[in-house]
Structures are given as C-alpha cells and as structure tokens.
Amino acid sequence: MYPRVFDYVAPKSREEVLGILAQRGNEVKILAGGQSLIPMMKLRFANPETLVDINRLPGLDYIEHADGHLRIGALVRHNDIVRSALVSAQNHTMAAAAPWIADPIVRNLGTVCGSVAHHDPEGDWASVMLACNAEVVVASSASQTHFHPGAEGTVTTGGERVVPIQSFLVDMFTTSLHPTEMVIELRVPTHTARGGGDYQKLERKVGDYATVGVATSLELDEAGKIANAGIALTSVSSSNLKVTEAEALLVGEPPGTDVFAEAAHIAMNACDPTSDVRGSADYKRAVVRVFTERGLAKALAIATAS
Amino acid sequence: MNITVTVNGATHSLDVEPRMLLVDMIRRVLRLNGTHIGCDTTSCGVCTVLLDGTPVKSCTVFGVQADGREITTVEGLVHNGSLHPIQAAFKEHHGLQCGFCTPGMMLVGKALLEENPAPTDDEVRWAISGNLCRCTGYMNIVKAIQAASPAAQPVGATEGAA
Numbered sequence: 001m002y003p004r005v006f007d008y009v010a011p012k013s014r015e016e017v018l019g020i021l022a023q024r025g026n027e028v029k030i031l032a033g034g035q036s037l038i039p040m041m042k043l044r045f046a047n048p049e050t051l052v053d054i055n056r057l058p059g060l061d062y063i064e065h066a067d068g069h070l071r072i073g074a075l076v077r078h079n080d081i082v083r084s085a086l087v088s089a090q091n092h093t094m095a096a097a098a099p100w101i102a103d104p105i106v107r108n109l110g111t112v113c114g115s116v117a118h119h120d121p122e123g124d125w126a127s128v129m130l131a132c133n134a135e136v137v138v139a140s141s142a143s144q145t146h147f148h149p150g151a152e153g154t155v156t157t158g159g160e161r162v163v164p165i166q167s168f169l170v171d172m173f174t175t176s177l178h179p180t181e182m183v184i185e186l187r188v189p190t191h192t193a194r195g196g197g198d199y200q201k202l203e204r205k206v207g208d209y210a211t212v213g214v215a216t217s218l219e220l221d222e223a224g225k226i227a228n229a230g231i232a233l234t235s236v237s238s239s240n241l242k243v244t245e246a247e248a249l250l251v252g253e254p255p256g257t258d259v260f261a262e263a264a265h266i267a268m269n270a271c272d273p274t275s276d277v278r279g280s281a282d283y284k285r286a287v288v289r290v291f292t293e294r295g296l297a298k299a300l301a302i303a304t305a306s
Numbered sequence: 307m308n309i310t311v312t313v314n315g316a317t318h319s320l321d322v323e324p325r326m327l328l329v330d331m332i333r334r335v336l337r338l339n340g341t342h343i344g345c346d347t348t349s350c351g352v353c354t355v356l357l358d359g360t361p362v363k364s365c366t367v368f369g370v371q372a373d374g375r376e377i378t379t380v381e382g383l384v385h386n387g388s389l390h391p392i393q394a395a396f397k398e399h400h401g402l403q404c405g406f407c408t409p410g411m412m413l414v415g416k417a418l419l420e421e422n423p424a425p426t427d428d429e430v431r432w433a434i435s436g437n438l439c440r441c442t443g444y445m446n447i448v449k450a451i452q453a454a455s456p457a458a459q460p461v462g463a464t465e466g467a468a
Contacts, residue, residue: 001346008307008324008370031371038366039348051324053371103436105351105361105414206435207349 003041010053017182018141020052025142025179028052032074033110035102036118054182065090065190069135072186074114078107090190092302093197093217093230097128100199103207116165117183121172121239122209128199129165129186130242131215131230136168137161137185138177160184172239194220196302200291201234204278210235211278212287214267216295218255220303226250231263231292236271236284243267246292255300257293264292309373313338314382322369328362329353331369332379340380340409344438351437354410355379361410361417363436380409383416392416392454401450403441410437415451423456 011017021028029037029048032055040046054060060075063084070090072081081087081098088095101107101115101124115125116136128134139160168175177183191197197217201210213234221227229250231243246263253259273284310319313336322331332341332355344350346365353364356378383390389397392412402408411434418425418433425433430448439447452458 002327003325006324008368010370010373034368034371035348035366038368042346051368055371103351104433105354105363105436106348106366108360109362109367 001042003038004044004047006041006048007050008053009050010056012056012058014057014139014184015141017052017054017057018139018180020050021140021180021182022142024050025181028179030054030114030117030182032114033077034114035106035110036115036120036123060184063087069187069189070094072112072188074111074182074184076112078102078110078112078115079104081112082107091132091188091197092191092195092299093128093132093199093215094188096197096298097124097199097201097215100124100201100203100210100213106207113183113186116168116186117175117177119169119173119175119239121237122235123240124199124201124210124213124215124234126165126169126240127213127215127232127234129188130169130232130240131197131217132188133230134165134186134188136163136165136183137187138163138181139184140178140181142180162187166242169240191217191303192219194222194303195228196299196304197230198295198298198302200295200298202287202291209278212236212273212284212291214288214291214295216292216299218250218296218299218303220255225252225254229263229296231267231296233267233271233288235278236273236288238272241271243270243292245270250296255296255303257297260293260296260300263296264289267292307370309370311369311372311374312376314378320369324368324370326369327365328355328357328367328369328372328377329364331372332364332377335369338379338381342406342409344406349438350407351410351414351434352407354413354437356413356417359417359420361414378413380412383412390416392419392451395450395454395458396447399446399450399453401443401446403439403443403446407437407439407441411439411447411451415447415454418451419455425452425455427452 027049031053060073062073064071078101201213215232217230219228229247233241246266268285268289273281275281342352344352348366355364430451
C-alpha cells in the first residue's frame with residue numbers, strides 16, 4: 001500500500017519546523033514515530049502534502065522531573081517510558097500504561113507526544129493524560145487566534161503556550177492544536193509518596209486496540225483521605241472519556257472498596273461503548289466497572305506502600 | 307530524493323521517492339529479499355529490520371527516514387561466511403519451520419540478547435510479541451533465541467563453523 005505523493009523535509013532545528021508550519025501549516029503533518037500516521041497515509045485516510053520529519057531535531061528526547069511534573073519531550077518513544085526509572089518512580093499511571101502500548105517493535109518508534117497529538121479515540125496515552133491532568137506544551141512562530149468552547153478567542157503571537165489536556169483533546173482525531181503549531185512537550189504531574197496510579201487494559205492480542213482501558217490516579221492527603229482522583233476510559237466512548245463525576249465523588253473521602261465501587265459504577269454508566277468484534281456493549285461496560293475498581297485499588301496500594 | 311544509507315556495512319547512494327517504504331527500498335531497490343512483507347499493516351513483524359541497531363517494522367518507515375543511518379537486514383547476520391549465533395541456533399533448534407517470520411524473529415532475538423544476555427521464557431515471548439509465526443511454532447523459536455545467548459555460545463559457535 002502506498003500513500004499519495006508528498007514532499008518530505010527533515011529540518012534540523014525547531015525554528016525551521018515552525019517556519020514551515022507558519023508558511024503552509026494546513027498542508028503539513030509532522031512525522032515523529034509515524035506508527036499511527038504512516039498506516040493512515042498508506043490507507044489514504046491521511047493525505048498530507050508535506051511531511052515534516054522532526055526526528056533530526058536535537059534535544060527533544062528528554063524525560064525530566066521539574067516543578068512537580070514529568071516533562072516528556074516530543075521525541076520520547078513508548079519504550080523510553082517503559083525503561084525509565086524516573087517515570088516508574090514519579091508517575092505510576094504512565095509506568096503502568098507504557099508496556100501496554102502497541103507491541104515491542106512499534107514502541108521503539110512511536111512517541112507519547114505524537115500519540116496524544118494524533119488523538120486516535122482508542123489511544124491509551126490520552127486516557128493516562130486525562131486521569132493525571134497533564135498539560136501539552138505547543139510551540140509556534142506565527143500569530144493566531146485560539147477558540148475554546150465557552151471562551152473568547154485568545155490571540156497569541158508565537159512562542160509557546162501550555163494547554164490543559166482537556167482543552168487540547170477536542171474530538172476523535174481532532175485537537176485544539178493550530179495548523180501552525182507543533183507539540184513540544186507533555187507535562188504530567190508526578191505522584192507524591194502518598195500517590196499512586198494504574199492502567200488496566202484488556203486487549204485481544206498484543207498490538208490490538210484496547211477492548212477496554214482504564215487509567216486511574218490517586219493522591220491522599222496527610223489524614224489519608226483522597227485529595228485528588230483521576231479516572232479516564234479508553235475505547236468505550238467516541239473519544240477518551242474523563243469521568244469527572246466519579247473523580248469528584250472520591251475527593252475528600254477516605255479510600256476504600258465501597259467508595260471505589262461507587263466510583264466504578266459511575267464510570268460504567270458514564271461510558272457509551274459500541275458492540276463490535278471485541279465484545280458487546282454490556283460486556284465492555286462490565287469490564288469498565290471491574291477495571292475501575294481494580295485500578296483504584298492498585299493506585300491505593302501504591303499510595304499506601306511504605 | 308537522494309539519500310545515503312549503510313546497509314549491512316555497505317554504503318549506498320540512492321534516489322528514492324519519499325513515499326517509498328523502507329521495506330520496498332530494501333527489497334526492490336537494494337534487491338535484498340531476505341526481509342519479507344507480510345501484513346503490510348504494522349502487525350506481523352516479518353519486515354523487521356534493525357535501524358541503528360533498534361528493531362523497526364520497515365513497512366511503517368519511509369526509506370528516506372533512513373538517510374545517513376545504518377540498517378541491518380537478515381542478510382547482514384552472516385559474518386565472514388559463518389552463520390551468526392542466532393542463525394545457527396535457529397537451525398539447530400528447528401526454529402525456522404516455514405521460514406517466513408524467521409528474518410524478523412532472528413533480528414528481534416539478536417536485539418534482545420544484546421540488551422538481556424540470558425532472557426527467561428517469558429522475556430523472550432514478551433520481546434517477540436510483535437512478531438507473528440503462522441506455523442504457531444513459538445516453542446522452538448523461544449528455544450533458539452535462548453540457545454543463541456552468550457551463555458549457550460559453545461553450541462552456536464560449533465554450528466556456526468559447520
């Protein structure tokens with residue numbers, strides 16, 4: 001299978017990339033790992049006129065810990081996360097999800113930032129980012145107006161802006177990224193010693209989309225009550241679903257099986273899965289309930305481990 | 307587009323269309339047909355090659371992305387006319403079966419052993435979980451990869467010399 005003809009450029013600096021985007025952003029797709037984009041181009045679902053390969057850009061493969069966040073650069077591969085001692089220590093939801101992304105060979109090339117920017121509605125990372133309340137750092141050299149639901153357009157004149165994940169993800173394959181912008185970094189809040197997280201995924205075979213995926217994250221306060229809770233679901237709605245109602249229910253409560261069961265029940269009712277080859281809607285809903293309970297229990301076990 | 311790639315130690319200057327897939331550049335331009343095409347959809351892993359030593363699915367990389375980089379295909383495993391230990395072990399342990407998935411399995415096995423010289427059954431199975439064997443004969447593939455580990459080298463070396 002072959003994509004349509006396209007121009008290929010492999011700039012060596014961020015300025016060059018942003019310059020190309022400022023000139024002809026509408027025709028451009030950025031190539032990072034390419035493990036979702038290239039298959040879509042081969043199927044001709046994506047037909048960019050210009051492919052800007054950012055793999056030659058120096059200094060974008062960093063994983064850093066700063067200001068209570070993990071900073072994940074645009075060229076960090078899924079397997080970099082799997083192997084990262086820093087991520088295992090600092091964000092348990094990410095650490096749990098990474099080995100479940102695609103298969104080991106795809107993980108060598110595919111990137112975390114690319115996955116979030118691509119926003120396949122069945123992607124795993126977007127749920128992780130929603131559960132953890134991550135932020136997306138985007139860069140541009142052009143002036144543009146941004147519109148967010150319920151807000152006036154804001155004008156930025158290039159540079160970087162930091163977008164909360166919930167306003168970044170708009171709908172399937174759609175983000176609030178402007179055509180002249182590129183994703184530079186993900187900022188994911190770290191777990192403290194009283195925090196924990198998990199990612200539960202059911203897949204038919206390695207490399208398949210999730211039948212159901214559930215990302216969880218918990219932070220306890222000094223009294224042992226839940227200070228922060230994150231729950232987000234994969235593959236059971238038209239897009240990754242953050243279950244804010246269940247999160248709100250947990251905050252302020254002492255953690256435990258009863259309140260987790262209640263949150264899981266809310267998650268089960270909040271999703272809207274479709275029946276397909278991976279299972280019936282009822283089955284998937286049941287798995288959401290079970291995985292949410294298990295994920296919260298695992299997050300709590302990590303948060304309370306000495 | 308003009309690119310320069312090093313394949314199995316030999317440097318080539320090529321003029322390829324940007325949309326040419328790496329696997330087709332290897333098979334049709336360089337005529338190295340040891341790398342196979344299976345699903346063409348990033349699933350089966352038979353097109354796996356090493357790009358700067360890292361396994362990638364060459365049906366999901368464009369040839370131009372390899373500009374200035376090093377590729378190892380299954381043909382690159384033979385050294386001075388002798389089988390690479392992983393090839394010798396696949397022969398010894400009947401890991402080939404129909405042979406279609408073998409190039410990918412061997413390259414992934416080689417990369418695994420460089421990172422983890424004595425992998426357990428589970429670690430091997432985890433590492434090859436992006437490679438499908440339609441003979442479903444994973445047992446001998448796992449055995450062969452383990453036998454090729456430096457710990458089991460005498461077997462591989464004997465076979466390699468034969």
